Amino acid sequence: MISAHILHPLIDLGSFPIYNLMIGISLIAAILIFQRNSSGWAYNTDIDYFILYMTLAAVLAFFSGSVFSSFLYPELKGMSIYSRILNAGFSFFPALLFFILYSYVLLTVLGLPKKELFHRLMPSIAAAHGIGRVGCSLAGCCYGIPVSFPFLERFPARELESIFALTLFFLFQTRLKENRLIIYLAYYSAFRFFLEIFRADSRGKLFTDSFSPTQELCIAVLIVLLSFQIVRISFQTEREVS
Amino acid sequence: MKTRGTSVVPLIMGIIGAVIQLPGAVCAGACAAGMTAFAEKSQSAVNDSASTFMYLGLLAVLLGFVGGLLGKGKPTLSGILLLAATVLSGLTLVTFNFFSLIPVVLFLIGGIFAFVQKKEEVQV
Numbered sequence: 364m365i366s367a368h369i370l371h372p373l374i375d376l377g378s379f380p381i382y383n384l385m386i387g388i389s390l391i392a393a394i395l396i397f398q399r400n401s402s403g404w405a406y407n408t409d410i411d412y413f414i415l416y417m418t419l420a421a422v423l424a425f426f427s428g429s430v431f432s433s434f435l436y437p438e439l440k441g442m443s444i445y446s447r448i449l450n451a452g453f454s455f456f457p458a459l460l461f462f463i464l465y466s467y468v469l470l471t472v473l474g475l476p477k478k479e480l481f482h483r484l485m486p487s488i489a490a491a492h493g494i495g496r497v498g499c500s501l502a503g504c505c506y507g508i509p510v511s512f513p514f515l516e517r518f519p520a521r522e523l524e525s526i527f528a529l530t531l532f533f534l535f536q537t538r539l540k541e542n543r544l545i546i547y548l549a550y551y552s553a554f555r556f557f558l559e560i561f562r563a564d565s566r567g568k569l570f571t572d573s574f575s576p577t578q579e580l581c582i583a584v585l586i587v588l589l590s591f592q593i594v595r596i597s598f599q600t601e602r603e604v605s
Numbered sequence: 606m607k608t609r610g611t612s613v614v615p616l617i618m619g620i621i622g623a624v625i626q627l628p629g630a631v632c633a634g635a636c637a638a639g640m641t642a643f644a645e646k647s648q649s650a651v652n653d654s655a656s657t658f659m660y661l662g663l664l665a666v667l668l669g670f671v672g673g674l675l676g677k678g679k680p681t682l683s684g685i686l687l688l689a690a691t692v693l694s695g696l697t698l699v700t701f702n703f704f705s706l707i708p709v710v711l712f713l714i715g716g717i718f719a720f721v722q723k724k725e726e727v728q729v
Contacts, residue, residue, distance in 0.1 A: 380628045387624035391617055394674075411609075411678025418674055 369564070370503030371517060385498025390418070392494055393487035400483045413480065416473065420465040427465075428458025435567025435576050451567075452504065455495065456555065456577050459488075460584070463544075485543035486535040493528035496521050508563040518561040527554055549588050552581040610680035612722035618715025619673015619687055623666045626694055626708035630662025633697035633705060640700055658697050662705065665693035669712050672719070680719050687716030 394414055401410050432454035433439060433447035442450065466484075470477045499505040499521040507518030531550065535543055559566070559578045569576035638655035672686030691712040694705045 380625060383624040383627055384621065387621045391620050394616065395613065411675070415674050
């Protein structure tokens with residue numbers, strides 16, 4: 364068994380599948396928030412089907428993220444793909460990127476308005492992210508490095524991430540009404556890059572030994588977003604000049 | 606005009622039942638393998654019964670999950686799927702896999718609510 368399976372739960376609940384339960388609760392919260400945010404929208408009659416498609420994309424992304432993370436651990440080489448996935452566990456950041464990719468493709472194929480739907484979807488994703496990380500705290504995965512603070516045995520990496528995601532959710536619901544997808548990806552990538560330094564669970568290896576796979580993905584996402592913004596601004600300036 | 610459900614109970618029960626039934630399905634396979642091995646049957650019989658009960662459990666997860674998601678949009682179909690998930694998870698209980706007891710109850714409640722929930726007519 365690899366070190367990714369060592370657990371440090373906040374509360375020991377034995378063999379009860381608390382992580383699964385929290386994932387279920389986060390999915391329900393995401394759906395209910397999306398339904399609330401979509402009430403009164405012109406596409407409201409298709410909302411039930413849209414939720415079904417997005418959940419399908421989320422489930423596919425969940426498995427794709429697990430398959431991706433199963434290739435990050437050299438210690439798992441030689442095992443069957445099923446055992447690799449079981450041992451490597453679930454990884455949120457690759458799954459998030461897969462979800463965005465799958466839902467973009469799905470919405471394009473179905474001819475649904477991508478920008479509008481992603482805009483309405485982001486508060487749900489942020490809320491599900493925050494609640495899912497509570498599941499990590501209860502199940503004991505994704506823990507931080509040991510620290511010698513009073514009342515703290517380990518750096519509260521998963522708890523801070525949960526607070527971060529829930530704060531973004533509240534900001535999306537109250538203040539941030541534009542470019543939600545870009546804001547979420549940019550801020551989360553930057554935040555996660557630094558948070559990775561304080562993570563103590565086995566992180567695996569993607570390209571380099573200096574950075575964890577998630578840090579490498581964070582850098583890639585930030586570069587893509589920056590390029591996207593530069594292209595967008597240059598197009599806008601060109602249009603204004605002409 | 607289209608009939609829609611108004612209750613979130615099928616959604617909640619379907620999803621929570623499915624996520625708890627997921628390890629329950631693996632448990633059902635393991636319990637079935639244990640029982641068959643205890644009866645001193647051949648290795649292929651042990652493998653067969655393990656995979657049969659695991660797939661039954663996984664099918665219940667799929668039906669319960671989809672049934673939950675359709676709770677408002679297609680209440681009748683949702684009820685049928687959730688009741689089918691109840692029966693399939695119930696079948697895995699014969700392996701003494703009591704892990705599936707919670708999903709059975711949740712799917713059943715969700716299925717009943719899908720049928721009896723207050724409906725509304727919406728313009729398509």
